[in-house]
Amino acid sequence: MMNRRQRRHLEERFFKGVMRLSLFLALGVLGLIIVTVTQKGIGSLSWSMLTKSSEGGFYLGKEGGILNAIVGSLYLAAGATALALVLGLPVVFYLHAYIGKSSLANAVRLAFDVLWGIPSIVYGAFGFILMLMIGMRASLLGGIITLALVELPILVRTMDEVMRMIPHELTESTYALGTTRLELAGILLRQTLPGLVTAVLLAFGRGIGDAAAVLFTAGYTDNMPDSLMRPVASLPLAIFFQLSTPFPEVQARAYASALVLTILILVISLLARLSLRALGRHVIR
Amino acid sequence: MTIRTATHLSIRNLDVWYGGQHALKDINADIPRHQITTIVGPSGCGKTTLLKSLNRLSELNTQVNVSGQVLLDGIDIYDPAVDVTEVRTRIGLLAQKPCPLPMSIYDNIAYGPRIHGQKNGKMDDVVRTHLQDVELWDEVKHRLKAPATGLSVGQQQRLCLARALAVRPEVLLCDESTSALDPISARAVERLLDRLKENYTVVMVTHDLAQARRLADYVLFIWLGEVVEQGPARHVFNQPREPRTRAYLAGEIG
Amino acid sequence: MNIVQPRILTDRIGTARTTFVIPRNRQGWRYWKDAIASQGMGISTFAACLLIVVIAGALLDRAWPILSVESPKALVTSETWHPIKGQFGFWPFIASSLYVTLIAMALAVPAALFSAMYLAEYTRLRGLIKPLVDLLASIPSVVYGLWGVLFVVPLVRDHIGPASNDTLGQIIPFFATNNPTGYGLLAAGFVLAIMVFPFVMSVTEEVFHSVPQEMREASLALGATHWETTKAVVLRKSLPGVIAAVVLGFSRAFGETLAVLMVVGNVVQVPGSLFDAAYPLPALIANNYGEMMSIPLYDSALMTAALMLLIVVLTFNIGARLVLVRLNPETAA
Incomplete structure (x- = not known):
């Protein structure tokens, strides 16, 4: 016992x-x-996979590569991140330089947290509706707009959290010099630049990896992206389509493509975290 | 019956490093049984570190290293064979700020006894006795199931005292336990401590010299991690031997 | 320009008094730039927040052709799905989504809770393991799906399925299998569990970590063990936050598309067994967008599915976020 x-x-x-x-x-x-x-x-994984486009018959096991999908994903994610940054920066500035620690600011944060929680397939469906309304076909631009909506909350909330790390005294002493709120925003931005890089990289990574949002809106093609108004291939969908074929050699290419995507994403996330660490040394506490 | 002046807790060659810093240097002291021992000294000199080394709470901080001995009735609490939960059961703590556990008033008191195997049948008595001990019973007897956080700060600290006593410790460590309270609550807690020394050995840290003069039977004066002077309160306060003690008591340093 | 100038003011009784007023410099470009920026940023912030309403409105508008002819109750509870005959019963998809998500949560939540406790209460390796988990959480959905096809599906097909069928399955039909492919609820639930684990663990760990250290000391000082302290104090104190984390995890898993679609089998049926193939709502939308313009009302049905997804996710998210904000207004992320 x-x-x-x-x-x-x-x-x-x-x-x-x-x-x-x-x-x-x-x-x-x-x-x-x-x-x-x-x-x-x-x-x-072979050199030709990385340097050639799909061309006809790639999904039946013929020669070719996934370069068009890699480039397409980079275009999509870069465009979406740039657009999200344009839309998101004013929001972050407004949160920190204009409405400060008010309950309005918290309501905005809540709204962006909720936006973050909306699944990307729903953004995809919404993007599709938007495109129907303006008569646009599946295209690079449609994909960029939809992905930008997916990335926007990530960008805003990550930057917002970083800016919160800035001590209140900095804000006060900046105001004490007689600056306007807009000028304060500039100073806050300079203080948190590595954090901005982190947010951009995280959003960019999410843009590259997301498939559900671009499924309806960006379409798919075997060619290299050439116009904003034409469909574009993306890496996640390339993996998905390759895996869906009944041919073992094409499925094997899906594994290689997945490896490429994973490495790409891990490198981006790692850079994002390193940048955040740099912020720790940068911000005056 | 034990002899009142016998040593209860004895500290032998205690060194504590905090990060890379040598926070306590070769501390030796004998803490008498059933008296109030106060540890006084300027802030940041290691008083709280010393106190928390007496029931091994200091080891929660991963940067802290301890060497030396703390003997509770002759048994070293840092001996690897000793069960740390047993040490902390016998040596209780009343923290600086009242910290009720996230549960009802009743459960705050019952928490400790339950852990140590007290059957629920007698729990009502245990709770009532200890709440009466700290003169809180009449104030809370109608709302025992209410969350403890609803009490005033002074009431919370008395609740924490009752909670500490409910596990029947022998030694009670108090870390500036009245500093967060209003003057009236502070005096109430002081009065309780003064009464408790009949049954418990009390070790308290304070930077309030007036409080130390009111309560202390035995005094340890610490200065930059070293014990400068120790002895019965009337000697240390009235005829300090060390110049640094004299300067501190006169308000010239610290 | 900013010189303090005495100005004569007249109050209501008519007696003149002198006050010193700092005149606001309304002529300067700096002032106007600031004012314009304020308006512009305010509008864009407000517009971004309105996005939730706009998305919901657009989906509702698109779903209306179906919602106006069928009662929501009939849509949700009907099991018949024949788009060509114009019959749209969503219950198979809703049931599939619920099953897959619940299986995933049942697998992920205990592991996430215990891992979070270990990181917050027991180890010094928090600073090393948390970033690692966050890093792994950034792996895209399609890679999880691919791994599910390569690893989980064969595992379910060759080992877990037969083993469960021969033991528990003999007594409880839910654990029997007549699906030899391995693609189904369990495979999808398992893949999804791996995907939500980092998220649930990360949020719960933050909640545990924010419990004040004094509270742990108070419990330990009474002679409690670490586990007793974790269970009775840390867990109890963080319970609302833990529940919020689980709800957020649930709503994430509920909307996950590609990884689930790749391993769930995609058969329109109300699953009756852990190993049956299923067809969750996101998979329905993703798989059929191509033909939705060719069958009448089909696009409306798919948008209804998206709307259902949105409603579930919004409800859970707003509720959970409000709990987290109330718990810790400063650090709620």
Whole structure:
């Protein structure tokens, strides 16, 4: 028969074990994804895959590559990020330089948190409706607009959090010099530039990886992107379509494409985090 | 019955490093049983670190390293064979700011006894006795199931005292426990502590010299991590031997 | 220009008094630039917040042809899905979405809670593991789906399915399988669980981390063990935040499209077993956008599906965010 103290300590050890196991399993599975994708992908990854466009018959197993999808994704994400930045920067400035810590600011934050939670397939459907309304076909521009809506809340809330790290004293002492609110916004921006880079990179990564939003709006093509008004290929959809074919050699290309996408995304996220770390040294506390 | 002047807690060659800093240097002290020992000194000199080293709460901070011995009735609480929860059961703490646990008034008191195996049948008595002990019973007896955070700060601190006493410790550590209270509540807690020393050994940190003069039986004066002077309160306060103690008491340093 | 000038004011009784007023410099370009920027930024902020309403309105407008002929209750509860005959019963899709999401949450939440506890309460490796988990969370949906096809589907098909069928499945039909492909609820739930784990863990960990250290000390000082403190104090204090995190995770999982679509089987039916193929709402939208213009009312049906998705996600999100904001107005992310 165990005494009470032994039982309590057994319970402590048991639950500590359960916690360690949970974390270990979860990290293990997440790591396994990277290992699986790398293992499967590295075999069929070739130089020509990265340097050639799909061209006819690629999805039936003929020669070609995914360059058009890589470039298409970069165009889509870059355009969307630029557009989201144009739309989002005024919001961030307004939050910090104009309405400060008011309840209005918190309502705006709540709205953007909720926007962040809307699934990208819904943004895709909304983008599709917009395009129907103005009579636009699936195109690079349609994809850019829809992706920009997906990225906007990410950009705004990430930048907002970074700007919150700036001590209130800086705001006060800047105002004490007689600056206007707009000039304050400029100073806040300069203070948090690495944070801005983080936000941009995170949004850019999300733009590259997102498939559901561009499914209806950007279309798909075997050619390199050439016009804003023409359909464009994207890397996630290339993976999806390659995997959907019944041909093993095309499916193998999907693995290689997935490896390319994963590396691209991990590098971008890593850069984003490094930039945030740089912010820690940059901001005066 | 134990002898009143016998040493209850004895600190031997205690060194504490905080980060890279040598926060406490070779502390030696004998804390007498059933008296109030006050640790006085300027802020930032290591008073709270010393206090939290006496029930191993300091080791929660990963930057803290401790060497030396703290003997509770001759048993070293830092001995690897000693169960840390047992140490903390026998040496209780009343924190600087009242910190009710996120539960009802009743459950705040019952929390400790339940952990240590008190059956629920007698719990009502345990709760009532300890609330009466801290003169809180009449104020809260009609709302025992209400959240403890609804009490005033002074009431909360008395609740925390009752909660600490409910696990029947031998030693009670108080970390400037009245500094966050209004003067009336502070005096109430002081009065309670003064009464409690009949059954408990009390060690309190304070930077309020007037309070130390009112309460202390034994005094440790700490200065930059070292014990400069210690002894019965009337000696340290009335005939300090060390010039630094004299200067501190006169308000010239600290 | 900003010189303090004495100005004579006359109050209501008529006695003149002198006050010093700093005149506002309304002529300067700096002033106007600031005022214009204020208006412009305010309008764009307001417009962005209105986006929620605009999206909901656009979807409602597009879904109206169906909503105006069928009662919402009939749409939600009917099981018949024959777009060509004009019959649009959404229950198979709603049930599929609920099943997949609930399975994912059942797998992910306990693991996320325990992991978050470990990071917040037990280890010094928080600074190392959290960024790592965040990094892994940025892997795109399609890669999770691909991994599901390569790893999870065969695992379910060859091992978990048969094992469950021969044991629990003999007593409880829900654990029996007559789907030999492996594509189905469990595979999708598993992939989705991996996808929401980092999110739920990250938010819960923040909530645990924001519990004041004094509260832990108060419990430990009473002789409680770490686990007792975690369970009775940290967890209890963070319960509203933990619930909010789970609800947010649920709404994320509910709208996840591509990864689920790749492994769920996409068969229109109300799943009766853990191994049955299913067809969640996002998959319905994504798979059929191509033909939606060729069948009458089909586009309206798909937009109704999107609207349903939006309503669920909005309700859960707003509720959970309000809880998080109330808990910690300063740091709620």
